Amino acid sequence: MTTTTTTTAMTTDQSAALRLDGIGKSYPGVRALDGVSLELLPGRVHAILGENGAGKSTLVGIAAGSVVPDQGTIDLAGQTHRRLQPGQARAQGLAIVYQTPALAPTLTVVDAVLTLLPADKKPARGNATAWLAGLFTDLGLPIDPGAVVGDLSQREAHLIEIAAALACDPQVLVLDEPTEALGAEETSWLFDKVAELQGRGTAIAYITHRIPEVMSIAQDLTVLRDGRVVGRGDVSEFTADEIVTMIIGRSLETTFPDKASADPGTPVLAVQGLAGPGFRDVSFEVPRGQILGLAGVEGNGQRELLHALGGSGTVQGVVRVNGAEVSIRSHRAATASGVVLLPGDRLGTAMFGNLSIRENVVASALGDAMPVGWTRRAREYELTREAIDDFAVKTATLESTVVSLSGGSQQKVLLARARLANPRVLLVEDPTQGVDAGARVEIYSCLRELASSGVAVVVLSTDAVELEGLCDRVLVLSRGAVAADLRAGEITERAIIGGALLADHATSEAAEEAVATQGAPARGQAPGRRRRRGAMIQPVALLALTGLVALATASRDAAFLQPLNLSQLLLASAVLMLVGLAQLVVVITGGIDLSVGSVVALSGVVVSFHADGGAGALAIGAVLAIAAGAAVGTVNGLLVTRLQVPAVIATLVSSVAVLGLAQVLRPQPGGAAGLDVLNLLGATIATVPVLLVLGLLVTAGMAQVLQHTALGRGLRAVGADAVKANRMGVPVLRTRVIAMAMSGALSAGAGIALFAQTGIGDANSGQALTLxxxxxxxxxxxxxxxxxxxxxxxxAAALLLQVITNALAFLSWSIAWQYWIQGIFVIVAAVLPMLARRARMRSGQS
Structure with a gap:
């Protein structure tokens, strides 16, 4: 065995496809990397190993451009860099598949893949869907390109990111825990693709905690511990035990704790005839001191069964805890019955990613942490330390956000929270997914201790070796039914895998139906189609409601339909339409712009100084007004991105400043437009103002940008998840500045339209347009x-709101109703999605 130490120099090889030299990175209280060097050679798989928190993901994040190093250099594609941007790394031939898929949840699959691809690999947008469908077909992936990423499972998201990486035809491919969410068949498929890339000379970095995978496909390895290199060499020079010893710094003599030896007593958990979407007629018992495992080829109902026990949907059958029948019709009912589910998607569904470790841990014991409804910080710290006392969670402070922790530390925090809740039944999905060898021992011991204390523990795992070593009984599901029931000495890796692959009993019509209800592609396709239909229905419904309001008003007062009123109504709609689009482009990135009303006023004032000089002077005034609006927006963007001022504060401050500037320029309303200018600005086509037509054209252009351009994908990705957007290669800061600048320009356009309506420059106009x-x-x-x-x-919403506002005068309602109605709309529009989400959760669809 050849083992180098942290002082050993990296062998220089000029043919390396990627070279990291002397990389250092620190976070508050943590030295993540300390002088790490690494080379990836063409046509070879290089395993990067280490416990969670050793620095592996930080290292490859630096190579991919998503993490900025404090020191060191990166050599990629023959160029040396101090740091890289994700898009720059992709353009230079590096593709990466992250441990947590870096796909913005609100993008469609096709838009996500297009965002991930470098410019020279992207198909034309019009052919992208067909191209991606063909790629998925060639790769054997049954995924709908039109599905929304947020509707997909983590497994599907991993497969999409892998497919995008393969489509890049990379010179360097980084795979960070790529098989954690995959089944055996998909892992074999991935290894075949890796072999193909090796044959084409691709250098591959492979991060995993599964040592058998390293022995199977890797040629080189580097081991990190506490941010330093503690070993490197050829994989063939090491045994699996020697690799584990290097990783954890000690000999790993016992991985799994001893199983229960006493005779089983009264069942803690008893399930009889349980059936639901994806599974049927499942019965089992979990006595005190025992752990039950669920296994099967991915997609055969075992996950649906585990989540159903946790209260995710409507099921049939009987569930008893400590002899008493309990309800699992919802998550709340299951929790009240003492049933706690720990989902495999830790950050997506199990934890509060942006909250601290303390807040995550005490979430299961709020009654103890704050018995009278008030926070007792000292008690929270006491409970948190008590809960995580047996876990070596690597963190500088208990106030660190959970999202900043490694996958293993996140799982430890999750288990600590579950243990603090004193559950009677604990359901654990993939307990060691993304967890290093040392942490697995701690997790296995925790689960065994919970079982010994009287908690019924049910574990779902894709790792047959894990189930063999940990569980006292294993149920293997096939086509939604139990294909094998293994106990004691029958539980072997071979029996578990064989039970799944050799099952031949599930051929009935009921079993086939069970399979059809739980296929992975269906989860993605149906919600995707529903969302697309919803996007089309929304504007149609708003226009229909507008028509009803107009007809109702006209029935009370026919003057509502007079050409003069309609012309003024539509011109005002153009103003509202443009400010709505201005707000949209910022809100879609996750911000808000409170300066739109002031920019409207400023642009109207600027135009008013050129309104009596004819069409040429008016054009100059319009250009200056739009430039001024864009400048204000750019300043807003820089305040938000460079100075880290919250958008609500930055735009509020700029709103006051811009309004002050407008009042300095026009202390009193003035600059009335000449007749020629008024005729030009107020031109109509069959009573439809030309400015409204222009507003509709801007709307069409904006729709095209948001849905069919790289900028639009970037705007939506940043708003959905800025961290994932950055990893996808979207320039987050620049995108936010562009959004603010666009908002300023659109608001200025609204100011020009408002000037056409009023015919005079007024610094006090437009303020109500922000609301x-x-x-x-x-x-x-x-x-x-x-x-x-x-x-x-x-x-469509702008037209509706303006019609309602205009109708108030004809209905002789107080002008106060204009504000009340806006408030009512805001409340209703905010509450309805919440009610719909709650209804979906109750029906088990979310």
Missing amino acids: ASVTVIVIAGVSIFGGSGSAVSVA
Whole structure:
């Protein structure tokens, strides 16, 4: 065995496809990397190994451009860099598949893949869907390109990211825990693709905790511990035990704790005839001190069964805990019955990623942490330390966010929270997914201790060796039914895999139906189609409601339909449409712009100084106004991105400053437009203002940008998840600045339209449009959290709101109703999605 130490120099090889030299990286209280060097050679798989927190993901993140190093250099594609941007790394031939898929959840699959591809590998947008469908077919992946990423499982997201990486035809491929969410067949498929890439000379970095995978496909290895290289060499020079010893710094003599030896007593958990979507007629018991395992080829109902026990959907059958029948009709009911589920998707569904370790741990014991409803910080710290006392969670402080922890530390925090809840039944999905060898021992011991204390522990795992070593009984599911029931000495890796692959009993019509209800592609396709239909229905419904309001008003007062009123109404709609689009482009990135009303006023003032000089002077004024609006937006963007000022504060401050500037320029309303200019600005086509036509064209252009361009994909990705967007190669800071600049320019356009309506420059005009712009996007169904929104729906919502406002005068209602109605719309539009989400959760669809 050849083992180098942290002082051993890296062998220089000029043919290396990727070279990292002297890389250092620190976080508050943690030295993540300390002088690490690494070479990837063409046509070879290089395993990067180490415990969670050793620095593996940080190292490859630096290579991929998603992490900025403190020191060291990166040599890629013959160029030396101090740091890289993700898009730059991809353009230079590096593709990466992250441990947690870096796919913005609100993008469609095709948009996500297009964002991941370098420019020279992207198909034309019009052919992208067909191209991607062909790629998925060639790779054997039954995934709908039109599905929304957020509707897919983590397994499907991994497969999509792998497919995108393969489509890049990379010179360097980085795979960070690629098989953790995959089944045996998919892992074999991935290894075949890796072999093909090796044959073409691709250098591959492979991060995994599964030592058999290293022995199977890797030629070189580097071992990290506490941010330093502690070993490197040829894989063939090491045994599996020697690799494990290098990783954890000690001999790993016992991986699994002793199993229960006493005779089983009264069952803690008893399940009889349980059936639901994806599984049927499942019965079993879990006595005190024992651990039950669930196994099977991926997609055969075992995950659906585990989540159903945790209260995810409607099921039939009887569940008893300590002899008493309990309800699992919902997560709340299951939890009240003492059933706790730990999902495999830790950050997606199990934890509060942006909250601290303390807040995550005490979430299961709020009654103890705050018995009278008030926070007791000292008690929270006491409970947290008590819960994680047996786990070596690597963190500088208990106030660190969970998302900043390694996968293994996240799992430890999750188990600590579950243990603090004193469950009677603990359901654990993939307990050691993304967890290093040392941490696995701690997790296995924790699960065995819980079982010994009287908790019924049910574990679902794709690792047959793990089930063999940990469980006292294993149920193997095939086509939604139990294909094998293994106990004691019958539990072997061979028996578990054989039970899944050799099952031949599930051929009945009921079994086939069980399989059909739980296929992975269906989960992605149906919600994707529903979302696309919803996007089309929204503007149609808004326009229909507009028509009803107009007809109802006209029935009370026919003057509502007079050409003069309609012309003014539509011109005002153009103003509202443009400010709505201005707000949309910022909100879709997860921000807000409170300066739109002031920019409207400023642009109207700027135009007013050129309104009596004819069409040429008006054109100059319009250009200056739009330039001024874009400049204000750019300043807003720089305040938000460079100085890290929250958007609500930055735009509020700029709103005051811009309004002050407008009042300095026009202390009193003035600059009335000449007759020629008024005729030009107020031109109509069959009572339809030309400015409204221009507004509709801008809407169409904005819809095209948001849905069919790289900028639009970037805007939506940033709003959905800025961290994932950055990893996908989206320039997050620049995208936010562009969004703010676009908002300023659109607001200036609205100011020009407002000047056409009033014919005079007034610094006090437009202030109410800020609230109106927010109302419009809420009515249009734009997510206030960012990531999604329709320009067409915004235009339809603007028309509806303006028709309602105009109708108030004809109905002799107080002007106060204009504000009340806006408030009512905001409340209703905000509450309805929450109610719909709750209804989906109750029906088990979410």
